[in-house]
Amino acid sequence: TPTSSPTPLPQGQVQASVLNLRAGPGTQYESLLSLQRGMLVDLAGQYNQCEWIKIRVEGQQEGWVKGGDGFLTFPLACANLPSGTFRPLNGSLLADTRTRPGMGFLSLQNQTSADALVFLNEDSGTPQLAFYVRSMETFDLSGIPNGSYQVFVARGTEWNGDARAFERLEETLRMQEKLVFKSAAGQASLWTLILRTLAGSTENALPISPAEFPPLP
Template identity: 35%
Template structure:
């Protein structure tokens, strides 16, 4: 009887304890809230501990150009005599500008009459001008046909003297501001020609009897064939007659500039219609 009472008492205590525990346990809503807070805390912790990668720019150096080695051009010629005169133009009648010594290296810039004269500049002294082009004077290292005609300032005088043999004369006055070249032609062929500097005169002599046309050109930078700068080519409209008798011969006076009372006129001609000289 005591044992059953004890068992009953224990059962009662167990039921009371269960009820007590059930009363103390949190509700499902609190459990869900707690789980959310725990998960958020874990995420925040992991996020705070995770390293943040900051993007960095990669600098790629620009390629540095390697300078090409510079080479000194081969000189066009070398002086072959002890002393060589440098002149203002291609000829011994031109003023001497200075002298060169054997072995001086020259840069060639032009030539005249198949390199009988060459225009040059000395590499050592800087002196520029014309020198005789014969092999006894210089050692030319460039084929003559590759050298352009050089420009110069001729003196007033003959360019092409002609056969002569006549008595007729023609005096040409170049009163223009530019140098001029006059060419006397017969049957469309140049008979004689002269270079006349601005403000100077020249007389063509030895003109044979016949009918002639007179062409003239003005400009600057003459190369032995034509003016390279500001060329103007013209032809006198009227022909020029020359005749000789036992007591008289023909004399003409011509001006390349306009004069009061002048009776001659001229017209422009194209390059292809202008007579060639020195050929």
């Protein structure tokens, strides 16, 4: 049975004398290599209305370059370039509605094979904290205000920064117990959470539907 193949994206041409190819859409990501003016590259996607462009060099090396005609030109309107996926840096805060920091501390160890979006939702509705923990890495979050927090976890790959979601979602979970943070007399709560995969789900967590996962503000 014949099947349709996606139309390949056109090529772009480097305009800057030297253009850094980075591991993600931002100057905080490591530089993978330097591209020279005049080089032709394959387009692979964009982020934040073409502020950054995802490309492939010689069909193999993939990364991100700064957008704009002074850096890269291509014969395609930005609206016709799909969103590119990437891995946010470990510990990236994707939501933070704290009006002022507290003294609580949370250490999150992701011992699973997929990256994780971790969401702390306070009973009162605010503040809300969401952060990204890469597979097999740890992130320590300080400054958590006093309160009782429900913890939600989404695990997956291929993070879409424009949609603020995993394109390949493996599971969504809700921790069975709430985390209570309180401080007094110079002492504060310290919690450690370890994400492990057991029989298809994370220990001490309940599977939930993606619709039950809190939306990022």
